[in-house]
Structures are given as C-alpha cells and as structure tokens.
Amino acid sequence: MRSALVIGTGLIGTSAALVLASRGVRVHLADHDPEAVRTAASLGAGTDTPPEAPVDLALVAVPPARVAGTLADAMERGLARGYLDVASVKGGPLRELRARGLDLSAYLGTHPMSGRERSGPLAAVPDLFEGRPWVLTPTPETGTEVLNLALELVALCRAVPVVMDAEAHDRAVALVSHMPHLMSSLVAARLAEAEEAAVRLCGQGIRDVTRIAASEPRMWIDILSANPGPVADVLAEVAEDLGETVAALRALQSCDEDKRTRGGSGVEAVLRRGNAGQVRVPGKHGAAPRTYESVSVLIDDQPGQLARIFADAGRAGVNVEDVRIEHATGQQAGFVQLMVEPGAVPVLTRALGEQGWALRT
Incomplete structure (x- = not known):
C-alpha cells in the first residue's frame, strides 16, 4: 500500500x-x-x-x-x-x-x-x-x-x-458494545437528579459502570439507529432478567419465610450467572482470562508516584499485568491496585514495604 x-x-x-x-x-x-x-x-x-x-x-x-x-x-x-x-x-x-x-x-x-x-x-x-x-x-x-x-x-x-459474517457481527456488537452502552447510560441517568449526599458516596464501582456514558450522544444515536433490532432483542432479554430480579428482591421483604428463601435464591442465581459471564470476557493473554491478585498501594496525588511504584516493582522482578486506580472522593490521595500473578504477591508486597509504600491488605 x-x-x-x-x-x-x-x-x-x-x-x-x-x-x-x-x-x-x-x-x-x-x-x-x-x-x-x-x-x-x-x-x-x-x-x-x-x-x-x-x-x-x-x-x-x-x-x-x-x-x-x-x-x-x-x-x-x-x-x-x-x-x-x-x-x-x-x-x-x-x-x-x-x-x-x-x-x-x-x-x-x-x-x-x-x-x-x-x-x-x-x-x-x-x-x-x-x-x-x-x-x-x-x-x-x-x-x-x-x-x-x-x-x-x-x-x-x-x-x-x-x-x-456481517449479520453475525451486528448481533455480536449489540450484545458486547451497544447494549452495555445503553445500560451504562441508564445507570448514569439515575444520578442526574439524585441528592447531592447520595452522589458524594460514589465509589470506583459506579465510576467503572458509568464511564462509557460520557460518550457523545449524537454519535451513539447514529450507531443505534443502524442496529436497532438486535439491540432491542438483547435489551428485551435484560428486561426479563430485571423483572425477575425485582420480584426476587420484593420477596426478600416478605414476612413469609418461604418467599424470602425463594427471593434469596433468585438474587443468588443472577449473581452467579454474572460470575459465569464475566469470566468469559477475554483477558490480556487471549481468549482465556487469567486470574490475578491485587496489591493495593496508597499514593498521594503528586507527579511521579506511579513511575516510582512501577520502578520499584520492576526492580523486584515483578511484572504488573494490569493497574487500576481507586480515587478517594474529595482527597488528594487514592489507591493503586497492581494486578499481578498470585505467586508474585509476597515478593511485591515485601519490596514495596521496604521502599516505604503504605499497603492495603
């Protein structure tokens, strides 16, 4: 070319x-x-x-x-x-x-x-x-x-x-891209008029869920308008799951022990189905995701902090497979989660401790 x-x-x-x-x-x-x-x-x-x-x-x-x-x-x-x-x-x-x-x-x-x-x-x-x-x-x-x-x-x-195949592609992206974007937007929309006291409690979980809701709406209107049928099909299935989950949660409020038991089983079922689906998401090393463990390090919001952590990990001979940052609301600090192979946790923990890093176990 x-x-x-x-x-x-x-x-x-x-x-x-x-x-x-x-x-x-x-x-x-x-x-x-x-x-x-x-x-x-x-x-x-x-x-x-x-x-x-x-x-x-x-x-x-x-x-x-x-x-x-x-x-x-x-x-x-x-x-x-x-x-x-x-x-x-x-x-x-x-x-x-x-x-x-x-x-x-x-x-x-x-x-x-x-x-x-x-x-x-x-x-x-x-x-x-x-x-x-x-x-x-x-x-x-x-x-x-x-x-x-x-x-x-x-x-x-x-x-x-x-x-x-083109049609198989459209069904696939409805499941793994278009529907998740709408779900992220629906969750974020609940925050738009929420009380300030509630919003201040937002943590890393809701930041992760709502991240893609920040995308340009006009662009997504174009995308969804071109693939409405497959997206609606997936959302309809999600709606059925939501209906069953709402019913299970309502049952947990019942005074009837049998209803509470069924409600608990219903909630557990959807959580376990979520576990089963999450492990199928391809990981860094290909189709089969690998299991890592997290070492959490407290850092100040200052230049060079991340570079120092990675350098200390490198000197210890530990490869950081992934990294996540959990920001502390209203504070100039947060936790960096270093995802490493399970066998590397003791080595990394010892090395970072020796360098004076504050670790969260």
Missing part, C-alpha cells in the same frame, strides 16, 4: 491515517467539515489535497447512516483500487450497496473494536487499535486484492483480524 484516501477525519479515521502516514503511505484526507480535515492534517495524519489519481485504498470512516452513500460515490468515481469502511454496523451498509447494484468485488466491510469516550480528530492516537480485534466481513463477491489491503491495514495498526 503506497497511497490511501481517508474519508472522515474523526477519531477512527484520523487514528488510522496517523498510522498509515507514519509507515510512509501517502494519505489524502477528506471530510464534510473542512476544519476537521485541517486539524487532522496538522497532526500529521496526511494532506488535505485530493489525490490526482486512484489511490490503493479508500477508507470510509463516516457515521453508519452515511456509509453506503459515501462508498457508492467513491466507487462510482473510481477513487481507489479497494474500498473499506469502519462503521460499527455492517449489515445495513452491505444491503444498501447491493440494492444500488454496485460491483462489490473491491469492497470489504470492517469494524475495529476500539474507541474512546472522546471523538473528533483531536482525540485520535496512532496506538488506538493495538491489540484490539478488527472485524472483517468478506462476502462471496470480495476480491483477493481488497482482502489483502484490509489485512495490511490491520497489520500496520497492530490489531487482530477477526473474520465474521
């Missing part, structure tokens, strides 16, 4: 353009917003001048509702040898392109499973896709050339290619 045209200079498009440009690909940028193009170009993502000849790859990174129209326009104008899109929904654009009677041999729908709460070119980073799944949805019409271009793009972005 020597040249590319990135249409849509938001978070995903600009991040991909930054990667391509850094690898020596001549990248041309286009967007309906000239200011977004200028911003992306100023970041080093490419040039705002249009290509003078067909490029190797056209990457369409626009909202789902505009994908088919943008692709059709680019294909009819012969702007590239191969065409990809990165929309979070795949079935709708494919059906619309087929309805237009276009030759789909040069097209491949894709979806990088990565993102941030922020959007726009200023939120773009070249390592956005590293280690993340990048779904490819080839069809019987897909040509070898565009498939190779897609695999090259995924490799340059250091992502992990995953091949799926």
